[in-house]
Amino acid sequence: MAPPPAEPDLQLISLPVSPFAARVRIAIRAKRLDIQITPPPAGWPNDARFRDINPMGRIPVLILGDGEAIWESAVILETLEELFPAAPPLLPPGVLARARARLLVRCADHELMPPMIALAAQPDEPETRRLVGRLVDGLAILDGLIDGGPYAVGDRLSFADCALAPALFAARVTGERLGIDLLDSTPNVADYAAAVAEDASVVHVLAEMEDGLSRLVRVG
Numbered sequence: 736m737a738p739p740p741a742e743p744d745l746q747l748i749s750l751p752v753s754p755f756a757a758r759v760r761i762a763i764r765a766k767r768l769d770i771q772i773t774p775p776p777a778g779w780p781n782d783a784r785f786r787d788i789n790p791m792g793r794i795p796v797l798i799l800g801d802g803e804a805i806w807e808s809a810v811i812l813e814t815l816e817e818l819f820p821a822a823p824p825l826l827p828p829g830v831l832a833r834a835r836a837r838l839l840v841r842c843a844d845h846e847l848m849p850p851m852i853a854l855a856a857q858p859d860e861p862e863t864r865r866l867v868g869r870l871v872d873g874l875a876i877l878d879g880l881i882d883g884g885p886y887a888v889g890d891r892l893s894f895a896d897c898a899l900a901p902a903l904f905a906a907r908v909t910g911e912r913l914g915i916d917l918l919d920s921t922p923n924v925a926d927y928a929a930a931v932a933e934d935a936s937v938v939h940v941l942a943e944m945e946d947g948l949s950r951l952v953r954v955g
């Protein structure tokens with residue numbers, strides 16, 4: 736079996752505020768990997784050179800030492816787990832717990848992120864109401880799948896937390912912009928969001944998101 740690539744040969748194309756890139760950065764910190772974080776080229780997402788790297792045009796992208804690119808944050812998480820089996824694992828022991836961690840990543844991807852991405856485009860009032868309803872429904876689903884934390888599955892950070900912590904950060908920011916407390920009727924989610932935000936790897940990456948956001952606001 737070929738040895739895993741040396742970590743300094745790996746790069747993650749990422750931007751501070753992207754919740755999808757943030758989940759991979761949390762994993763990199765938790766696994767204590769030395770992976771270079773670089774921004775996408777100017778002109779992203781329409782830049783042709785970037786489309787040569789990831790034809791789907793999205794960040795994050797993991798570049799391996801031989802130039803091979805892997806994209807889709809959930810796939811990158813799995814790849815890091817396979818490439819660095821000696822690093823602290825982000826999948827819990829036990830088939831069912833591992834399934835639950837992966838399922839919660841899907842919950843973030845299917846129930847939380849799509850309405851938030853659509854809301855970020857600032858649609859008209861009826862569409863905003865519909866999307867907020869969808870997001871609240873997604874949060875209610877999550878509320879039934881977790882307890883108050885600090886971790887979503889078991890007693891250690893897992894893929895689930897890597898995905899959920901940035902998604903819930905984005906939910907807080909979305910709610911603040913709209914003047915509503917989106918976590919008002921989901922006590923498990925509210926407690927979990929506060930508790931997981933204390934994890935050392937999560938604290939660092941959420942601070943990067945906050946910082947990136949304030950820069951965007953200043954530029955905008």
Ligand SMILES: N[C@@H](CCC(=O)N[C@@H](CS)C(=O)NCC(=O)O)C(=O)O
Nearest residue numbers: 753754755780793794795807808809
């Ligand atoms: N399913 C993808 C979603 C990634 C994604 O949507 N990234 C955003 C930034 S947060 C992006 O690259 N948007 C540019 C675009 O869609 O053109 C993943 O999990 O990596």
